[in-house]
Structure formats: structure tokens, C-alpha cells
Amino acid sequence: MQVFVDFFLRLVAATVSGAIIGFTRERIQRPAGLRTHALISVGAAFLTILSIYIFFDGKTGDPGRVAAQIVSGIGFLGAGTILKKGFSVKGLTTAATLWVTAAIGMGFGAGEYLISSSATGIVLLIVVAFKRVDLFAGKGSKQTVTIEMHKEHAMERLAKKLDKLKITPLHIEIETDEDSISFEFVISDEDYKILKRNIVEFASIEGINSIDLGD
Incomplete structure (x- = not known):
């Protein structure tokens, strides 16, 4: 029962983290918003848990094999948010947040609450505060x-x-x-x-x- 509660808390933490990051994209009408980021984060956390604790019995199997595929697999989903129209390319920031959200979900899935929470804070700093820096610098x-x-x-x-x-x-x-x-x-x-x-x-x-x- 204690193990189940631990795993459940990891999934909840990953979901909340992904939702917070996704909200920053949702409010400016990006193609991947709150639900997409939350699903990616909890999915990455779940696969990481399975990879480490289910598909590896301590002797046989590779605890990192399934988790390793998340990194490359999420790239295909992120690529779907990138749009080239004319001479401009749009959606790169959203694709990047999808990728880093998956990484954060993996961190929570591995039980690394502190470092994953810290990464979430840094991502929010980049997508929210750094945009204000762009405006101050004249980009906006x-x-x-x-x-x-x-x-x-x-x-x-x-x-x-x-x-x-x-x-x-x-x-x-x-x-x-x-x-x-x-x-x-x-x-x-x-x-x-x-x-x-x-x-x-x-x-x-x-x-x-x-x-x-x-x-």
C-alpha cells in the first residue's frame, strides 16, 4: 500500500507540474495547452515508473530502456506543433516546453521531487519572465x-x-x-x-x- 501511495504521489506531482507549464501556453492560445502538457508529464512519469520498477526485477531487464524512448518519442509530438509559413517558423517554444515537460515528468516518475520541482520553476521563469525581458529589449x-x-x-x-x-x-x-x-x-x-x-x-x-x- 505504501508503494502504491508513493507512485500515486509521483503521478499527481507530474500532472500538476505539467498543467502549470501548459497553462502558460494555454493562456496565449498555443496549440498545446494545459491538458496536453499535463498528459505528457503524467505519461512520462508513468512510463518511468514502469521502466524502473516493473520491467526490471533487479537482475534482468534494463531499467532505463523504456524511459529512454520518451526522450526521442516526444520529439515527434513536439514537431507537430511547429509550423513553417512563408519565411517564419512558429511553435518552437511550445515544442520545447513539451520536451522539457516530458523530462520533468520522468524526474517525478523516478521520485526526484526536489530537482523536478526546481526544473518546473526554471521553465516557468523562462516562458513567463524571459518574455518580459524580450519586451524590455524591444523584441515585443x-x-x-x-x-x-x-x-x-x-x-x-x-x-x-x-x-x-x-x-x-x-x-x-x-x-x-x-x-x-x-x-x-x-x-x-x-x-x-x-x-x-x-x-x-x-x-x-x-x-x-x-x-x-x-x-
């Missing part, structure tokens, strides 16, 4: 917007709408394929707010396929 003073349109309607219509709203892109990247063209442009926070307020006007431009306002 610009926004990236991606607009995909049909080629035949692209440049002239978009340019007229930007000019009408007095939005001046600081940088523009263009990517074309057979049927469409993507504009990725960097604008100031003030212009970004104007664009969001007038998003219906942009959406009404004939030929627009999609508008991605980024974070």
Missing part, C-alpha cells in the same frame, strides 16, 4: 503578419489597403508558388493595433486566402 515592439493571396490580386490590392490605413511595413518578405503569393511583413505595435481593428477590411479584399496575425 514589432509584430509579424502573414497574408496569403491569389497572385493576380496580390500586390496592388494589398498596397492600397495598407496605404489607406496608413500602415507602413518595416520589412517585407515575399514567397510565391504556382497559385498564390504570401506577404510576411513586420510592423510596429501601433500599426498592428490599427490592422487588428480593421481586420474585416483586410479580410474583405478579393483574393485573400488567409491572414495570420502571429502572437
Whole structure:
């Protein structure tokens, strides 16, 4: 009974830790949120417990064999949250939090409460506090917007709408394929707010396929 309680507490601790990390992604509408991170953490903890205590009898078996597969296996799940659109790559931070959440779950599964709790605190510091550092450093003073349109309607219509709203892109990247063209442009926070307020006007431009306002 005592062993069961110990294992249960490890699973609970892993779940709570994963949920806390996932909440930081959930609140900014990332693809992997609270439940995903909690499931990954408790799953990693459970597999680690099985690997160490069930699949190894002290003489035969490898206590680290199953747990080792978590590290590589979670990479495939994290890769699913990464999106390349135009010249930008998004989802890297979420993929990284999924990977480190699995590692923390493994730590709790191994019974290492202190180091796993410390790692959770460091992750929260990185994803929450470090974002404020980015803002202070000026990284947050610009926004990236991606607009995909049909080629035949692209440049002239978009340019007229930007000019009408007095939005001046600081940088523009263009990517074309057979049927469409993507504009990725960097604008100031003030212009970004104007664009969001007038998003219906942009959406009404004939030929627009999609508008991605980024974070």
C-alpha cells in the first residue's frame, strides 16, 4: 500500500507540474495547452515508473530502456506543433516546453521531487519572465503578419489597403508558388493595433486566402 501511495504521489506531482507549464501556453492560445502538457508529464512519469520498477526485477531487464524512448518519442509530438509559413517558423517554444515537460515528468516518475520541482520553476521563469525581458529589449515592439493571396490580386490590392490605413511595413518578405503569393511583413505595435481593428477590411479584399496575425 505504501508503494502504491508513493507512485500515486509521483503521478499527481507530474500532472500538476505539467498543467502549470501548459497553462502558460494555454493562456496565449498555443496549440498545446494545459491538458496536453499535463498528459505528457503524467505519461512520462508513468512510463518511468514502469521502466524502473516493473520491467526490471533487479537482475534482468534494463531499467532505463523504456524511459529512454520518451526522450526521442516526444520529439515527434513536439514537431507537430511547429509550423513553417512563408519565411517564419512558429511553435518552437511550445515544442520545447513539451520536451522539457516530458523530462520533468520522468524526474517525478523516478521520485526526484526536489530537482523536478526546481526544473518546473526554471521553465516557468523562462516562458513567463524571459518574455518580459524580450519586451524590455524591444523584441515585443514589432509584430509579424502573414497574408496569403491569389497572385493576380496580390500586390496592388494589398498596397492600397495598407496605404489607406496608413500602415507602413518595416520589412517585407515575399514567397510565391504556382497559385498564390504570401506577404510576411513586420510592423510596429501601433500599426498592428490599427490592422487588428480593421481586420474585416483586410479580410474583405478579393483574393485573400488567409491572414495570420502571429502572437
